[in-house]
Amino acid sequence: MGAHIRRPLPELFPGASFEEGAEWVLHFHCYLLRAAGRTVLVDTGIGGADSPAASWAPVPGRLLGELAAAGHDPADVDAVVLTHLHSDHASGCVSDGAPVFPAARYVVQRAELDWVRGPMREQVVVPLRDRLQIVDGDAGLFPGVRLLHTPGHTPGHQCVEVGDVVMSGDVVLHPVQLADPTVRYLYDEDPEEAVRTRTALVSRARVLAPGHFPTPFVGDSPE
Ligand SMILES: [Zn+2]
Ligand SMILES: [Zn+2]
Secondary structure, eight states: OOTTTOOOHHHHSTTOOOOTTOOOOOOOOOEEEEETTEEEEEOOBTOSTTSGGGGTSOSSOOHHHHHHHTTOOGGGOOEEEOSOOOHHHHGGGEETTEESSTTOEEEEEHHHHHHOOTHIIIIIIHHHGGGEEEEOSSEEEETTEEEEEOOSSSTTOEEEEETTEEEEETSSOSTHHHHOTTOOOTTOSSHHHHHHHHHHHHHHOSEEEESSOSSSOEESOOO
């Protein structure tokens, strides 16, 4: 995490206890899922060298290389679900002012679009405007794939639920919040709402797939 937003863990997660000198190494996960004959990408990561995340994240990200290694071309992606419009989740949607996934619709909550400002609006949302699928609240995306509106970290944060696995974006940032979902995160937009959302989601999902944990899945192993 870049220097201008990095803080000691006890400041980032007030009230939680950490080992002396513990550091937070932020991982950035995107998830590819195949369901009902569709290919869905959940989040697009930190993006390229010119991304809005360049001021604080280790750009360029590796998403396209990882997709290729898994046998997928960007044109295969039918839908990109953006959990929220922070620069480490949505910047990989756009490169050189054009959508990276040419056949995809980009699924975002209306409350998130109403809220986003600055470079994320200008450099990411505006180039995608003809491709957006705007959702209000919980909704089905494809058979077996459900969107959950999970506000708090940002107003239009959403998760993707498939069976008992939930791709949870930034609802849970650090494992300390699994042990105690009432632990707040400094950069949550609405900390109280985030606590309510986190508490409900942690009890709902058997397996979480968070954005920033060291391992992509936590909980029982997904089948
Ligand atoms: Zn975030
Ligand atoms: Zn994040």
